[in-house]
Amino acid sequence: MKGLYVHIPFCEYICHYCDFVKSVPRNQNVIDRYLMKLREEIMTYSKHFDTIETIFIGGGTPSMLSVDQLTYLFDSLVAIKPIEYSIELNPESYTHEKGLLFKKYGINRVSMGVQSFDDDILKYLNRGHKAESVFWIVDDLKSLGIQYISIDLIFAIPGQTLKHIQYDLEQFIKLDITHISYYSLILEDKTYFYHQYLKGNFKPMDEDNEAIMYEYVMNYLTKHGFEQYEISNYAKDNHYSLHNTIYWTLGEYIGVGLGAHGFIDNYRTYNERGMSHYMDHFIKEKTYQTESLKLQDELIFGLRLTKGVHIPRLESKYDVKLLDKYPQIHDKIKLGLLEIKDDYIRLTKEGTMLGNQVFMIFV
16 A cells, blocks of 8 residues: 655644654745645655545644635645545634535544543643543544544553543443554654753653553453554554554655655655744655665564564565574564464563563664
């Protein structure tokens, strides 16, 4: 499959944990000018339009665009007929009118940034919505015929307890949707939380409690019929994120917009992160991917999937013997972090909690 990622780098406010390329625009003209340049960049990839099977509009906050701006954006993509057409939204910027527009242009999957169902935690994260609004939005999307709905939640937030996690999961189940991405809070550079950490005002959750929460999430969702198909992603009835699966299986995808990354025609592309540079030229760097780099990436990304990596296919594709090239795999197997079963190498349950220790052997 081939995907297209479209980045909308605007937000109404900045969440305390977010390190994505984003800013609060000075006025609507800033957004309009950006969308015009974005359309220009999209058209540079027109030769790929017939082969693109997924579109993912992310950010930032795509749903903060006005109806007219969203219409302009969707018109820029109308020549592409994807199987899966996703957009991210924040609850506070969704309206029924925008939902109607999603439906009109063929968007069939929505990913909503919920993060928590506790209003105090939402305030701590500097989120702009109340938990109760999530239920209305899901009902509204369903009424429009958009059935593929996913939400994001976060665990390991300072002050969060296992009771918070249980409550969040209970609320999620009430939504009756088939996908969830549940991430642990990561302290990223250049975020509000990181600056507070440097001042001694932010204390990350200890690893033991984080592991307890993660295991609770895995067990709870499994008991409720969800398959953990990736380290942080769970689906019911095989409703996987096709677009994200492209990343994890080293498929081709085009990245357009400020700071977007792509992997197309054996090149990694990295767009400019500064608006003035992007408005002048799109791509900052284009790096050829050697077979060695692709093998490394295929193992690191592929092992995020719970099914793991098919060894015979990998060895045939790259003309290597996996265990000879990476003898440290034996050590990780002995430690119980990796296992080989039915010709697949994959993380064990303990390995999913300590994935970075495994991934380092391929770097």
